[in-house]
Amino acid sequence: MKLIVNGDERELGVRDLAEALSALDYDDAIVATAVNGDFVPARARAATALSEGDRIEIVSPRQGG
């Protein structure tokens, strides 16, 4: 299905957020996630079903002031 990952349109054959992270090669990365603007804790990713057009944000530590 079509998903928006960090602003880019991606075609992924996945059912939930955990599968999406795997498919996108984030398996062992330290990241936090949100779907459609809502935080999804790491423990809830497998139980978070995705739908066509969902907006996924995947973020990690970065320089900040």
Add this chain to the structure above:
Amino acid sequence: MELYGVEIDSRLLLGTAQYPSPAILADAVRASGAGILTVSLRRESGRLREGQDFWGLIAGLNVKVLPNTAGCHSVKEAVTTAQMAREVFGTNWLKLEVIGDADTLQPDVFGLVEAARILTEDGFEVFPYTTEDLVVAERLIEAGCKVLMPWGAPIGTGMGLNNVYGLRSLRAHFPDVPLVVDAGIGKPSHAAAAMELGYDAVLLNTAVAKAGDPVAMAGAFKLAVEAGRTAYLADPIEPRDMAAPSTPVFGRASLA
């Protein structure tokens, strides 16, 4: 200095952005003696993984991290960013920014108070980036903030303390709340001035990161913060209009 029950040795908080290289960032942190570093969250690519290396560098510096919500313009964005930061950085501490104006990066103080309340109720320990407005400060305290971080001047401007009167009033109004001047500091003398006003600490980033020699500047800020704090505790004299001779008048030879 105690912030949310944690004893911190240094009164300098340092940002981690805009340094010429990761090595210079690490050296500047060490030279500054900072006990708290601000960090942020940004989009990560599964392939490039920039965040993983950065987090490794920060974790190796053995200081506390204060994640920010930089760039958030709404309460919703700030709250979601805070929740993501708590999971990734493993801390309840949060530098809360809700930006209201793109040119001045002035806080949206209405959104700030609302987000501070939501996050405090959710267990966060909020360090709000605010203005020097007394009434907003009261609202932030009511919302559960136990530290306040008024701006000295807009972020990145290096103008120093734009409203010394306002900052002095805030200090007098909240004698027991840790106050940190955050943003706008350009030179060590600005940091010393904030500390001489009785501020508990200063938070800066650009002034060090964009200096010609960031490591030397970090050291200069360390000295300035210490000098300003020592001066405050030493009870500075009040300025006066009339001159007063410092050399005793009594016993002066009559030579006229």
